[in-house]
Amino acid sequence: MAHFALNRRLAAEALGTALLLAAVVGSGIMGARLADGNAALALLGNTAATGAMLFVLILIFGPVSGAHFNPAVTLAFLVRREIAAPVAGLYVAVQIMGGLAGVAAAHLMFGEAVIQFSTTARAGPAQWFAEFVATFGLVATILGALRWRPEAVPAAVGLFIAAGYWFTASTSFANPAVTIARAFTGTFTGIDPHHVLPFMIAQCLGALAATQLFAWLLRPAETATGAAAGETGVRAEPAE
DSSP states (O other): OOOHHHHHHHHHHHHHHHHHHHHHHHHEEEHHHHHOOOOOHHHHHHHHHHHHHHHHHHHHHHHHOOOOSSSHHHHHHHHHSSSSSHHHHHHHHHHHHHHHHHHHHHHHHOOOOOOOOOOOOOOOOOHHHHHHHHHHHHHHHHHHHHHHOGGGHHHHHHHHHHHHHHHHHTTOOOOOOHHHHHTOOOTTTTGGGGGGGHHHHHHHHHHHHHHHHHHHHTSSSOOOOHHHHHHHHOOOOOOO
8 A cells, every 4th residue: 555644644633623513413314304204214314324424435545544533443453553652643643623613514505504513412321331332333444454454444434424323322422523513503503512523432442442352352363383383382473
């Protein structure tokens, strides 16, 4: 894969996160307007648009920046020592800024007030645990697909988030930058700003748990020869 300069990688992260939030919030506004009060139908439209957009964004920006668009994903790669701490900090900063820009763009497209604050309550142990599960599953999906089928990452992530909208109580934010940005929309997809921090804590814990578990789970197994050698105190190279 070609190496891109840091400024281009940061631009890709900012633009990708902005487009992701434009899709999340914009499709939420469109869904709510067209569904005429049917929340399930509005959520279905929101789900389809978000999953599809994730597939596209990871496909086009993945070779440039890795297509994190998510501080929890950046945290996972920081723990894996696949991104340096200063670069990870810059990634997170531009992800948050891009997310806020994406929300503003969605509001402008639909004639909404650009600056809004959500009053949608999303709090309590069930919601926080749902965010832990959602982010754990997202990071597990990324790490597993990277290990076995790297070319399938865009589809795998899009499908997991689409499923997560429906099997988690929180509708699978699974992303601290998305959570912050969605506090600034009073529309269908918002979250009360007072409820943002517990979501972010649960998301980071889920990402860390998945990173640690999959570091063990996906570690190459020892060969039969290596296992036998291990019994005699000789350490063999792991099999691929």
